Amino acid sequence: MSVAEPLTKPVLAVGGRFLLSEIGMQLRRRRNQLILAVLAAVPVIIGIAVKLTTHDGAGATGGLIGNITNNGIFVAFTALIVVIPIFLPMAVAVVAGETVAGEASLGTLRYLLAVPVGRTRLLLTKFAAMGFWCLLITSVVALAGVIIGVILFPSAHVTLLSGTQATLLGGVGRLVGMVLYAALMMLAVAAIGLFISTLTEVPIAAMAATLTVAIVMQVLVAVPQLHAIHPWLISDHLLNLADLLRDPLRVSGLRDGALLAVGYVVVFGSLAWARFTTKDVTS
Amino acid sequence: MPTSRASAEPPLAISTDVLTKKFSGGQIAVNQVSLRVPVGSVFGFLGPNGSGKTTTIRMLLGLVFATSGDIAVLGEPIPGRGGAALSAVGALVEGPAFHPYLSGQANLRRLDAADLTSSARDSRARVATALERVGLTAAAGKRYRNYSLGMRQRLGIAAALLRPRRLLILDEPTNGLDPQGTREVRHLVAELAADGTTVFVSSHLLSEVEHMCSHVGVMRTGSMVWQGSMRDLGSQQRVRVTVESLDSPLAKSVLADLGLSEITESDGQASAVLGDRPPEQVVAALVAAGVGVRGFSVAKPKLEDIFVQLTGEGFDVSG
Numbered sequence A: 001m002s003v004a005e006p007l008t009k010p011v012l013a014v015g016g017r018f019l020l021s022e023i024g025m026q027l028r029r030r031r032n033q034l035i036l037a038v039l040a041a042v043p044v045i046i047g048i049a050v051k052l053t054t055h056d057g058a059g060a061t062g063g064l065i066g067n068i069t070n071n072g073i074f075v076a077f078t079a080l081i082v083v084i085p086i087f088l089p090m091a092v093a094v095v096a097g098e099t100v101a102g103e104a105s106l107g108t109l110r111y112l113l114a115v116p117v118g119r120t121r122l123l124l125t126k127f128a129a130m131g132f133w134c135l136l137i138t139s140v141v142a143l144a145g146v147i148i149g150v151i152l153f154p155s156a157h158v159t160l161l162s163g164t165q166a167t168l169l170g171g172v173g174r175l176v177g178m179v180l181y182a183a184l185m186m187l188a189v190a191a192i193g194l195f196i197s198t199l200t201e202v203p204i205a206a207m208a209a210t211l212t213v214a215i216v217m218q219v220l221v222a223v224p225q226l227h228a229i230h231p232w233l234i235s236d237h238l239l240n241l242a243d244l245l246r247d248p249l250r251v252s253g254l255r256d257g258a259l260l261a262v263g264y265v266v267v268f269g270s271l272a273w274a275r276f277t278t279k280d281v282t283s
Numbered sequence B: 001m002p003t004s005r006a007s008a009e010p011p012l013a014i015s016t017d018v019l020t021k022k023f024s025g026g027q028i029a030v031n032q033v034s035l036r037v038p039v040g041s042v043f044g045f046l047g048p049n050g051s052g053k054t055t056t057i058r059m060l061l062g063l064v065f066a067t068s069g070d071i072a073v074l075g076e077p078i079p080g081r082g083g084a085a086l087s088a089v090g091a092l093v094e095g096p097a098f099h100p101y102l103s104g105q106a107n108l109r110r111l112d113a114a115d116l117t118s119s120a121r122d123s124r125a126r127v128a129t130a131l132e133r134v135g136l137t138a139a140a141g142k143r144y145r146n147y148s149l150g151m152r153q154r155l156g157i158a159a160a161l162l163r164p165r166r167l168l169i170l171d172e173p174t175n176g177l178d179p180q181g182t183r184e185v186r187h188l189v190a191e192l193a194a195d196g197t198t199v200f201v202s203s204h205l206l207s208e209v210e211h212m213c214s215h216v217g218v219m220r221t222g223s224m225v226w227q228g229s230m231r232d233l234g235s236q237q238r239v240r241v242t243v244e245s246l247d248s249p250l251a252k253s254v255l256a257d258l259g260l261s262e263i264t265e266s267d268g269q270a271s272a273v274l275g276d277r278p279p280e281q282v283v284a285a286l287v288a289a290g291v292g293v294r295g296f297s298v299a300k301p302k303l304e305d306i307f308v309q310l311t312g313e314g315f316d317v318s319g
């Protein structure tokens, strides 16, 4: 026998190396770099547009955009609110749709499973990498917003939507909250994408289907007659993000959104698992 | 069915029991196959296109779930226990598959990282050794999409050799390789087999199989039509004697009287499968019957002849 290494598994083998390698591939992918660049451009464009269209001293016009000129960090807040309905779900759908279907279409799925990577571990790793991606895209928007905001606008105190003032540190805290909330909502979209990705060997189809689901949810939310189902749609809770800018903080909307997102993750994660662990890999 | 089985069965690297796969379309790709691959053998898995070889291999690796029947690979049931046995199995299934925009080296690093049982510390060295073994060191940093057909195939073999393995499952490993590459694979297989690695290899190159394998199994439309050791396959049972004589009909009747099978006769030649009778008895009987023997030959069958005999002459695939 030519067995040089023991075959016993370490007890706490979580496979961190595989996750790191997945994230590395994500970051090296040209398309993903392009997505990040486009997302980073959104706050830059907002910041420059506001700078060019406001006259000196015209200041306190109120509302979100008006606040930008009072405080740079508001560029980040505004940018997150702008990208969350469509841009972020798009960025998630493209990457999540590819998770399993991409490997299947290349044929690399059969070699990963033969390594062996257990099917459950493969799904968990792919999902964890999606979690990283969700956090990355929201952070990139926020960070680009803060940077451009600080460059273009003064940054002393943060005037909240309710008119009260918060310290800069408090403002950053709220921004982190927004990033986490947005990432969690996107993780729900990612779970849908992961499930769809286990259904096909055509990554483009999985991306398109995931994006379609996200857009259909947006459309349904726009139809008032359907208000009965609105609480069950992710898109209905996306803009609860803005609640983080109120004083005192209104948490009920955020809590509902977060619970719904977790529900989506559980439901679609389970569906993906049920599908993937019983499916013949013939690609 | 002449499935050879020793009285005390040797330990098996792969064994399946009445393994059947029926695809959702209703197609029965594998039909009640009971594979017996002894530890240490080089097992040639043969069969015409579409006879179910790849489907069987996919089931061995837990990629496709069997409709019925059991599988044990290295003594472990498949699928089961997270495929623990599979970390000692290197595989090449239906051609190589890698990420096109990563280099060959990066692709192997990724597979290595995915393996829970391999250590991060010597990942780089392992990958370098595997690449060297298949002669890809010079192209290690090239993107996979720029690899030639044979380079891709070599990378696939390198992935199968990433770790020391107890069993290699290779589906058409020489596909697309140049003559040097083909010879290298043969040497590699011989080398691994000498180390005690069991090699299960499907191939259409019968001459390669004849050189390489100690055992063969032959598939036909999803069923195993013959399996056993190469020695048994080319043994007495299938040796054919040919008599050259002006009186070939008489020679034919002598062969028939001796109880030989599959007798053929054409002008000046009579031929039959010898069975377990020694050839000298046949010569004696011919002479005793007064057949003027001009020539007498004993020919071991070529694998190709046996293969065609077992699987039929037809060129069309059986849907």
Ligand SMILES: Nc1ncnc2c1ncn2[C@@H]1O[C@H](COP(=O)(O)OP(=O)(O)OP(=O)(O)O)[C@@H](O)[C@H]1O
Pocket (backbone or CB within 6 Å): A282, B023, B024, B025, B027, B028, B029, B047, B048, B049, B050, B051, B052, B053, B054, B055, B056, B318, B319
């Ligand atoms: N996913 C699938 N769905 C339905 N039928 C399938 C599927 N995969 C394979 N088959 C069928 O199963 C049969 C066996 O196919 P398989 O790929 O195992 O043949 P093979 O022996 O490997 O052939 P080759 O020598 O051409 O590689 C074929 O008739 C094929 O059409």
Ligand SMILES: [Mg+2]
Pocket (backbone or CB within 6 Å): B053, B054, B055, B094, B171
């Ligand atoms: Mg095949």
